[in-house]
Amino acid sequence: MSEFRKDPLSDHWVIIAPNRAERPEQFGLGSLERSTGRCPFCRGHEADTPAQTAAYSATGRLIDQGPWQVRVIPNKFPAVENVREQRPEQRDFFRSRHGVGVHEVIIECPDHVTAFSHLSDQQISLVFQAYRDRMAYWRGDPRLAYAQIFKNSGASAGASLEHAHSQLIATPVVPTQIENELVRSADYFQQHGRCVFCEMIRRELADPIRLVEQTEQFVAFCPFASQFPYETWILPRQHGSHFEFTEDGRLVGLAVMLRKILGRMEHLLNDPGFNYLIHTAPFGSTHLSHYHWHVEILPRVSNTAGFEWGAGDYINMVTPEQAAHVLRFGREPDGRQT
Ligand SMILES: [Zn+2]
Ligand SMILES: [Zn+2]
Ligand SMILES: [Zn+2]
Structure with missing residues (x-):
């Protein structure tokens, strides 16, 4: 049973998904148990997982069998239910709807690699190809309005299995965070006649104090009002609202930049857990x-901590300018090595 519930005060959607509580917790085990335990994501253990929905060869071809490099499977403990029949929506004071949707796992490599930054640029490009293809695929499903792609790496970031993987959750509702970004960016466009993200890129390049990395295709910076220490965003220089329309060449550029930045975070910040996520426009449009x-x-x-939970606003103890300096040059602004 899964259900979307709308909080009448905050306007947030909550997914009530008791099924998720049954999933195994690999990180809670000691390292010995973990090393002797059988990993369901390793090549050769395909029978331990639900049947794949897509698999890619080393050249990025979709394959039915044979040695895969990236494999996509339904999540065995999904947050949402992939069913055709839906319970009717409740629209009274307590608003709710059936927790219909799709929850997939993208297994990022065939061997038991746990650090994303240890994957090759080519392998990460394949992972991004899988993201794009799955998003394009689910876009055609009339039940769904949005697909959130995200990665949890490390127990502190919410991962329960250590083999490198990421996830896609597609839902009939547009997530609150996306809805907020859509409303704010539409407001900005109406007032100024241009995209607020394009404007951010222009300003971060003009005065590069928060710039982390740039190429011809992408720009990475620590946002002016970063909520978290070392929070970093990557944006394509060319305006585009929908990730699923990104061409192969750009996916490679994105993979290279992401790996570089995550490698630096691992090295400079003592191998932290991390999340990354893709924010993109909902399926209901083609160009915004x-x-x-x-x-x-x-x-x-x-x-x-308590303030953040209570206020919904964040206290960030590292200035975004300092964070960007560290991620860009590998040292603190005053010259201390980190
Ligand atoms: Zn494994
Ligand atoms: Zn733009
Ligand atoms: Zn965003």
């Missing part, structure tokens, strides 16, 4: 002038 897809990287170097 005011919205610009992006990747947000959130290393777990601090805990969310």
Whole structure:
């Protein structure tokens, strides 16, 4: 049983998913148990997981069998239910709807690699190809409005299995965070006649104090009002609202930049857990002038505490300018080695 419930005060959707409580917790085990335990994501253990929905060869071809490099499977403990029949929506004071949707796992490599930054650029490109293809695929499903792609790496970031993997959750509702970004960016566009994300890129390049990395295709910076220490965003320089329309060549550029930044975080910040996620426009449109897809990287170097839970606003103890300097040059602004 899964259910979307709308909080009447905050307007947030909550997914009530008791089924998730049954999933195994690999990180809770001692290292010995973990090393002798059988990993369901390793190549050769395909029978331990639900049947794959897609698999890619080393050249990025979709394959039915044979040695895969990236494999996509339904999550065995999904947060939402992939069913055709839906219970009717409740629209009274307590608003709820059936927790219909799709929850997939993207297994990022065939061997038991746990650190994303240890994957090759080519392998990460394949992972991003899988993200794009799955998103494009689910876009055609009339039940669904949005697909959230995200990665939890490390127990502190919410991962329960250590083999490198990421997830896709597609839902009939547009997530609250996306809805907020859509509303704010539409407001900005109406007032200024341009995309707020394009404007951010322009300003971060003009005065590069928060710049982490740039190429011809992408720009990475620590946002002006970063909520978390070392929070970093990657944006394509060319305006585009929908990630699922990204061409192969750009996916490679994105993979290279992401790996570089995560490698630096691992090295400079003492191998923190992290999340990254893709924010993109909902399926119901094909082009939005005011919205610009992006990747947000959130290393777990601090805990969310009482003030943040209470206020919904964050206290960030590292200035975004200092964070960017460290991630760009590998040292603190005053010259101390980190
Ligand atoms: Zn494994
Ligand atoms: Zn833009
Ligand atoms: Zn965002």
